[in-house]
Amino acid sequence: MGYALNFNLIWRHFDKLWGGLLLSLELAVISIAIGTVIGLALAVWYVSAGRVVRAIIAAYVEFIRNVPLILLVYLVFYGVPTVVDLAYSAPTSFVLTLSVYSGAYLVEVFRSGLEAVPRGQLDAGRAIGLTPWQRLVHVRLPTMLRITLPALSNTFISLFKDTSIASVISVPELTFGAQWINFNTFRIVEVYLVTTAMYLVTGYILLFGLRLVERRFRAAR
């Protein structure tokens, strides 16, 4: 073995990784929050809308799902400002992109959940005289949430990992921090080992938290 592991240089620059991780989480939380609002609103609209609206929402979902995220990131950061007179920072640009991207995936999660709510429950809501809005809030959404939580957790974790793409437009999140250390120390194995461990641990903690939420909801079934 010609390569001896040496983590000293990694620890010296660990603030780049730690700060990067915090920024990754921040990007994920903001984007997922916006994406959830987009996804929920469009899913609710979709299930009660006519053909035209459905086609438009489906087109948005299909477009996002068939274009690599990295291309969307380039498009929004480099493409849009050259065409229209808009200026935004790289992190803002990425949050914008990931929000629209996660929205498309979450529409699908929420839509299938809404459609999986048994008809009988909606009939029961109608039979006691609930208005459409009351049926949505008090009958359909609670049941939908219970049905979609596992799929929702998976999507959230996946979106958290997607924040690593922000490194291509120099947003100093975790992967970017790893690249910086690599370029400056050439400890490629050590830095990516540590970074991998950091994604892994964070992912597990997120998953554990989400499973706790799921269990709470399942217990209340």
Added chain:
Amino acid sequence: MSDATNASPALLDVHDVSKAFGAVEVLRSVSLQVKRGEVVTVIGPSGSGKTTLLRCVNFLESYDSGSIRIDGKEVGYREAGTRRRRSERDLAAMRAETGMVFQSFNLFPHLTAAGNIMLGLTKVRGKSQTEARQIAEHWLGRVGLAHKADSLPAELSGGQQQRVGIARAVAMEPKILLLDEITSALDPELVGEVLAVVRSLAEDGMTMLMVTHEMAFARDASSRIVFMADGGVSAVGPPKEILAAETSNERLRTFLARFRASHF
């Protein structure tokens, strides 16, 4: 078409109602009346339109022609003879006047037994939580489930769930209760407890329109029985008359004969 000034004394007046799903006619000019305090049972072979008729009464299903009135008020459409649907808000208000109990219970799975009953009381009737809780507990007591107020539907047996379903419907003090094959999804040993609740409601004078396959119960509890076949009313009369083996109505005779063969 009778107008509002010529209101019939019937609480529920179904007049000449027809409905088709595509090319299939599920209701063919059905007419029937239910007077206040009456228990009317609809029997008939499956596919004869019984459930569809019930679901038209609270407008869970629309109908193509005819009129359905409760207490003289047209149910789903703005006026008799037009097909202009009421607004969703109006429909909701109309539906609150009818209670419905379903074959598959259809309790809200995220709410407790009491919560299921309280939802309509608070959101539709505008009662306070405290008041709604009292009403829910009262009705849970009536159906023998006072001790299950805080249980979730998943923690209850089928018979218990259905009794909560009944309590949820009657707690709204509906003018008429619609019971759609409410014992069909139950294990045989659980049927009795549910029918006992229905019987006690009937004794209290609750107006009911029910679809059932429990012939013995229909015979004992009904004021009148309606026999439906192929989407139309084939016979109406007191239980003794309808369930008599020597009826001259051939379809009814066949139905009863098949029914006896499979149930006794």
